Amino acid sequence: MQITPAIHALRHPFQVPVAPGIVLDRFVYSYLIAGETITLIDTGVAGCEKTIFEYIRSIGRDPREISLIVLTHSHPDHIGAARAIREATRCSVAAHPAERAWIQDVELQNRERPVPGFSTLVGGPVSVDYDLEAGLTIDTDGTREYDLEVMHTPGHSAGSVALFMPGDGVLFSGDVIPVSGDLPVYDDAVASVHSIRLLRSVRSIRILLSAWDESRYGDDAYAQMDQALEYLQKIHKTVIASAGNGNPDSLELTKNVVAALGLPPQAVNPLLIRTFTANLRARDKDILADSRQ
Ligand SMILES: [Zn+2]
Numbered sequence: 246m247q248i249t250p251a252i253h254a255l256r257h258p259f260q261v262p263v264a265p266g267i268v269l270d271r272f273v274y275s276y277l278i279a280g281e282t283i284t285l286i287d288t289g290v291a292g293c294e295k296t297i298f299e300y301i302r303s304i305g306r307d308p309r310e311i312s313l314i315v316l317t318h319s320h321p322d323h324i325g326a327a328r329a330i331r332e333a334t335r336c337s338v339a340a341h342p343a344e345r346a347w348i349q350d351v352e353l354q355n356r357e358r359p360v361p362g363f364s365t366l367v368g369g370p371v372s373v374d375y376d377l378e379a380g381l382t383i384d385t386d387g388t389r390e391y392d393l394e395v396m397h398t399p400g401h402s403a404g405s406v407a408l409f410m411p412g413d414g415v416l417f418s419g420d421v422i423p424v425s426g427d428l429p430v431y432d433d434a435v436a437s438v439h440s441i442r443l444l445r446s447v448r449s450i451r452i453l454l455s456a457w458d459e460s461r462y463g464d465d466a467y468a469q470m471d472q473a474l475e476y477l478q479k480i481h482k483t484v485i486a487s488a489g490n491g492n493p494d495s496l497e498l499t500k501n502v503v504a505a506l507g508l509p510p511q512a513v514n515p516l517l518i519r520t521f522t523a524n525l526r527a528r529d530k531d532i533l534a535d536s537r538q
Contacts, residue, residue, distance in 0.1 A: 247304075248452060248460055249413050251391060253277045255300055257289035259322065262362040263514050269361075273322040274456050276417060278410075279304065280386035282312035284393075285336075286408065286417050287456060290325035291368035294333065297326065309334050313385060315377070315393065316340040317419030317456065318405040319347035319354060321366035328369040339375035339383065341397065343404025348373055359515050377406050393417075398444065400437030401430060407444055414451030418444060422469060424458050425476040428508065430516050434527050438477055445470045474533065480506065481532045484524035495522055 246254045255275050260268040275287040275297070283306060285297065298308040311334040314327055319340065327338060327348070340348055347354035351370045355363045377383075379397035393408040398421045408417040421440050423429045431437045445467065453466035461469045480502070487493070487501045499518045503510065524532075 248276075248454065249415065251279050252410075252413070252415060252454070253279065253300065253304070254454065254460060255289070255293075255297060257293045257296060257322075259290045259366065260362075261360070261366070261514075263511055264361075267511050269511055269514070271322070274454070274458075275323075276454055277301070277311075278385055278391050279306055279310075280391045281388055282386045283308075283310045284313045284315060284383075284385040284391070285311055285330065286315050287317055287323040287419070288314060288326035288330055290322050290366040291329070293326040294329040294368075297330065298333070311336045313383075314338045315383065315408065316344065316348060316373075317407070317417070317421075318402045319344040320402065320420065321354075321360055321363060323419070323456065324348055324351075324371065325367045327371040331371050337374040338371055339377050340373045341377045341404030341406050343399075344402065345373045345376075345404075358519070361514060379406075383408075396443060398440035400433050400435075400440045402432055405440070407440075409447060409450075411449070414449045416444060416447060416450045416453050416466070418453060418455045420456050422453075422455055422457070422473045423476055424455075424469075425472045426507075427457065428512050428517065429476070429480050429520050431520055432523055434477060434481055434524050434532050435530060438474060438532050441470050441473050441477075445474075478533050480521075481524050481527070484521045485528050488525055488528065498525075 248254055258272045263269050275289050278284040301308045349370050351367050377395045381395040383393040385391045396407045398405050398407045401420045450466045453461040483502050483505050495518050499513050499521050502521055503513050
């Protein structure tokens with residue numbers, strides 16, 4: 246789907262096998278910037294290279310014009326097709342240094358952050374050519390027209406980045422902004438709040454392009470971030486209330502919180518356990534108040 250003359254959104258549906266016979270239907274957006282060359286922001290899961298290449302041909306371009314993949318972070322649905330795309334196009338890959346180890350060694354990621362069906366979602370490791378640090382500007386195609394400013398937005402993961410294109414007022418937010426009512430996934434609840442507030446402070450956002458959500462325009466983009474902050478606080482309070490004063494079994498806690506939040510029971514998986522454990526680590530904090538700057 247075309248968003249601006251140069252920016253296109255690709256929605257990739259995929260399934261996570263959470264238990265024998267039970268799959269969780271998910272989707273992820275990746276984006277392409279078709280300037281003098283083509284830059285991809287995230288790649289979807291293994292196999293998505295076919296969709297991406299077909300789309301590029303459908304707009305009269307050639308997949309071999311892809312010169313750069315910018316990875317917002319290392320999770321399977323963002324890096325899954327990166328290896329295949331790199332092999333087909335010889336493009337470069339850029340990511341934050343804190344994500345590098347899990348991109349270049351996906352078995353390490355699978356051991357340290359197991360996701361059901363990991364090996365079907367990730368097509369293999371890929372080497373990272375460029376480090377993305379806060380304050381860096383990426384000249385995507387050599388014309389400066391589609392420059393991307395890198396913002397470091399940890400919380401969902403330690404090296405998550407968002408990218409702001411000042412020319413068109415477009416913010417690519419990766420997985421930084423949770424969608425109210427959808428599965429919350431983060432490693433650090435307080436950092437997540439900080440990062441959403443950092444993005445909220447960007448004054449000239451015209452279009453918000455998240456990996457988890459449809460495109461949001463103008464005031465709706467800011468409203469989406471406000472809703473995310475409220476959702477994070479609701480989750481935090483629910484986890485703390487469910488945990489009480491003790492040290493609850495993490496699976497039981499997750500089941501209780503999922504029920505209290507009205508999320509589907511099949512959402513109980515290692516990622517949610519990891520998320521709610523992050524809330525427990527910050528149990529003595531009012532996450533909105535403690536992260537106010
Ligand atoms: Zn992610």
